[in-house]
Amino acid sequence: MELENYDSFPQEIPLVIEDDVFLYPFMIAPLFLSNEENIKAVEHAIEENKLVIVSVSKVGFEGKRETDSFYNVGVIGNIMRKVSLPDGKIKVLFQGLAKGRIESFDAEKPIFAQVDKLEDEEYTQESVDSIINVLREQVKKLSRINSKFPADLIKTIEENDDATRIADLISSVLRVKKEEAFVLFAQTNIEKRLLEIIETIKREIESFKIQKEITQKVNSKIEKTHKDYFLKEQIKAIQKELGGDNxxxxxxxxxxxxxxxxxxxxxxxxxxxxxxxxxxxxxxxxxxxxxxxxxxxxxxxxxVPFGKYSDEKISVKNVEDQLNDDHYSLDKPKERISEYFAVKEMLEERKIENTRSRGTVLCFVGPPGVGKTSLANSISQALKRPLVRIALGGMEDVNELRGHRRTYVGAMPGRIVKGLVDAKQMNPVIVLDEIDKLGANHRGDPTAVMLEVLDPEQNHEFRDLYLNFAIDLSQCIFVATANDARRIPPALRDRMEFIEMSSYTPNEKYHIAKDYLIPQELQKHGLKRSEITLSKVTIETIISKYTREAGVRNLRRVFAKLFRKAVKKLLKNRDLKKVSINTNNIKEFLDNPIFEIDPADKKNSIGVTNGLAWTAVGGDVLKIEAVKLRGKGLISVTGNLGDVMKESSKISYSVVKLLIDNKKLKIDKEIIPKTAKEEEEKIKVDASEIYKRYDIHLHIPEGATPKDGPSAGITMAVTIASILSEKEVRSDVAMTGELTLTGKVLPIGGLKEKLIAAYKAKMKLALIPRKNFQRDLEDIPCEVKEAMEIKAVDVIEDVLKEALV
Structure with a gap:
């Protein structure tokens, strides 16, 4: 097929743009096309029996069809055959006929281009013969070095005298970059083109020589069987020869x-x-x-941030200000924290050496939600040091803290070291959360690691097993938190100073809600203060009837629920400017009340006593009930009680029996059942017969809730004494204390939470052990002490005197 069989040039013909391959006029080559414009161009050429021009895209413009995105010189040819492929591509057989120059291209008609033939400049055969001879010699050299060089090409260029044909043949097999290939392709001065081809072949010969030398060097070092290793060494040697580095x-x-x-x-x-x-x-x-x-x-x-420390100097004033800004109440914890940092500030100010953290490690102990971790956050902000929180709850593997030895698969540093890395400083505030929940098993005891971390004499040389050398933790400020200090091993307790954080009173919760929780939640929900109306009575109702906790975490959730519903109302009714939440409509937002401490009964009862209990969410008032049944003096206890409370019930029963035997608890003879013989013969019945002829059933309601602890002794004793003597127990009296067999009242824990619960239940009198009265009464909120009378008791007789009517 010749160009003469088609329209004369210049003319507009379809344009096919390839990404990689330069075609030459002498070629018949398959093309695989997927680009939509290329496929349209081919189909138009076939339908209209037209020629096409195949050009190549420029570097960085692959797949694009824009002005200047492809080279302006290509190959004019015709489509000999077209085959459609299953994946949407087409395969065409293209025959190159001549070089062409793209004169113009219109982006609005992207499948066409205005093309004219590209003719080589005139030359004489004599002028290029000597260049062709040199070129043939260079090609022979290259073919001897490069085994992949086409062998039949040598014969073809030997038999051919057409300089353009020879240049095209050789250019088509050279390994050159796209830009260089275009320069060779588009050159119309044949002498220049042949000389450029010679230079390119010389460079390729040098490249193959260097590669051969490198291959020989590599082969002398390694065995021939290590093929993968050989390839990598070859790359390495190439990089070295080029003066680079791997x-x-x-x-x-x-x-x-x-x-x-x-x-x-x-x-x-x-x-x-x-x-x-x-x-x-x-x-x-x-x-x-x-x-x-x-x-x-x-x-x-x-x-690990060795040598990086916070430059901020410790200032007790900053600490106090931050604590007061972030927390309402908590006076004693805040005072102790400020004292701790006052000592540190003094040591820094007077430049006293050996200022490793010799001070005690502070441990905040209290129920969930009272602000233990929040205090640590405030310390971190006041000191402008990063905060590292290490959750110890349920941790059993000692390697979690100390790191794994590097001999193990997946070894990594311990959490302490990872905390320093995350903080990017060597003196962060490290919070050891829930230190009372550390567990020991066959993988070690994490408590032992804590002993080293928290001991000021040891933590300046803490050894992480992964790092395999000691690091200094003495500049870190450690703060621990726990719910129950009794669960912490004694050796670890000895290294910490405990700061008790008990329940908030309703008044404290009100101020926390008003000054902290409500403003924070309004901001989180995108509300303005003017858009919500919440009265003091409503907030107090929410605190008393919709939450039951020592802290304020659930209280925050309740306000979040309120404001979510308020947001929805405001969005649904755009005319509504304010949402009012009061005691009349609060059920629309929060349904029915969930919690309520039962207020004191108005009537006194026989065999029903108000006991005070400590729970993980604060104090509670537990009613202890008893009934007597005809029997033989046995006692049964129900209510899902632990071993300690079961023992307390037996001790209490024995103490009451002893009081009856010693006539310190008077029993009306009329209430003791008599046998028929005793009735007939009018035999006097001894007071001790009261407990011999009755069985006692003692019960603490809410049987599904586990209960245990050494503080219900006097409450059980009063209940048993009441049911046996048939004397009423004052309904407005609550009590707590443990008993000995001799009737002495022992001190208890959690007094603040218990008395707050009594205050909420509107009790008028609380009976507590003498030692607690002397030791703990100053910690009780004033509003509690003003609202009810608190009396100290030494022995069970004191309790019965106050409780029984």
Whole structure:
């Protein structure tokens, strides 16, 4: 097929743009096309029996069809065959006929281009013969070195005298970049083109020579059977020959530079260990299994912020201001924290050496939601130091804290070291949350690690098993939190000072809600203060009837629920400017009340006594009930009680029996059942017969709730004494205390929570052990002490005197 069979040039013909392949006029080549414009161009050429021009896209413009996105010189040819493929592509057989220059291209008609033939400049055969001879020699040299060079090409160019044909043939097999290939392709001065081809072949010959030398060097070092290793060594040798460096060497250099920078701040053994591992990594092949482990270790060590400390000086005033801004009440905890930092400020101010954290580690103890972790957050903000929180709840594996030895798969540093890395400082505030919930098992006892971390004599040389050297934790400020200090092992308790954080009173909850929770939740929900009306009575109702907790966490959730519903109302009714929440409509927002401490009964009862109990969510008033049944003096106890309370019931029964026997508890003879013989013979019945002829059933309601603890002794004793003597118990009296067999009242814990519960239940009198009265009464809120009378009792007789009517 010749160009003469088609319209004369210049003319507008379809344009096909390839991404990689330069075609030449002598070629018949298959093209695989997926681009929509290319497919349309081919179909138009076939339908209209037209020629097409195939051009190549420029670097960076692959797949695009815009002005200047492709080269303006291509090959004019025709489509010999077209085959449609299943994936939407087409395969065409293209025959090149001549070179063409794209004169113009209109982006609005992207499948067409205005094309004219590209003719080579005139030349004489004599002028290029000598160049062609040199070119043939260079091609022969290249073919001897490059085994992939087409063997039949030598014969073709030997038999051909057409300089343009020879140039096209050789250009088509050279390995050159796209830009260079275009320069050779578009050159119309044949002498220049042949000389450029010669230069390109010379460069390729040199490249093959260097590659051959490199191959020989590599083969002398390794066995021929290690094919994968050979290829990597070859790449390495090529990079070295080119004067470059591989990635591993760059990384090793960076590690050494970083290690040198922190050398003065690292422990000596840490520097020695890290340097040793870097040297070991540099000698190790990068594909070795240990290479990745070593690299991970080095990166972890270099991530530890050695020598980086917060520059902010400790200021007790800042600490106090921050604590007061963030927390209402909590006077004693805030005072103790400020004292702790006052000592530290004095040591810094007077530049007293050896100021490692010799002070006691503070541990906040109290029910959930009273602000233990929040206090630690305030300390962190006041000192402008990062906060690291380590949750210890349920942790059983000692390696979680101390790190894993590097011999184990998946080894990593412990949480302490990871905390320092995250904080990016060596003196952060570290919160050890829920330290009372640490557990020991076959994988070790995390408590033992805590002993080292919290001991000021040891923590300046804390040894992480993964790092394998000691790091200094003495500049860290450790704050622990716990719900129950009794569950902390004695050795660990000895290293901490406990700051009790008991329940909030209703008045304290009101102020916290008003000054902190409500403004914060309004902001979170995108509300303005003017859009919500909440009266004091409504807030107090929410506190008393919709939450039952020591802290304020659930109270925050209740306000969040209120404001969610308020937002929905405001969005549904755009005319509504304000949502009013009061005691009349609160059920629309929160349904029915959930919690309510039962107020004191108005009538006195026989065998029903108000006991005070401590729970994880604050205090509670438990009614202890008893009935007597004809029997033989046995006692049964129900109500899901623990072993301690079961023992208390037996002690209480024995104490009451002893009081009856000693006539300290008077029993009316009329209430003692008599046998028929005793009735007939009018035999006097002894008072002790009252407990011999009755069985006692003692019950604490809400049987599904587990109950235990050493504080219900006097309450059980009063209940048993009441049912046996048939004397009423005052309904407005609540009590707490444990009994001994001799009738002495022992002190108890959680007094503040218990008395707050009595206050909420509107009790008039609370009976507490004498030692608690002397020791703990000053901690009780004034509003509680003013609302009811609190009396101290020493023995059970004192209790019965106050409780029984």
């Amino acid at each position: 990635q591993k060497d760059v990384e090793i250099k960076a590690y050494k530079k970083k290690l040198k920078k922190i050398k003065k701040d690292m422990p000596a053994d840490g520097y020695k260990e890290t340097k040793k591992q870097i040297d070991k990594l540099s000698r190790m092949h990068q594909d070795s299994p240990d290479s990745a482990l070593l690299q991970t270790y080095i990166e972890n060590v270099l991530d």
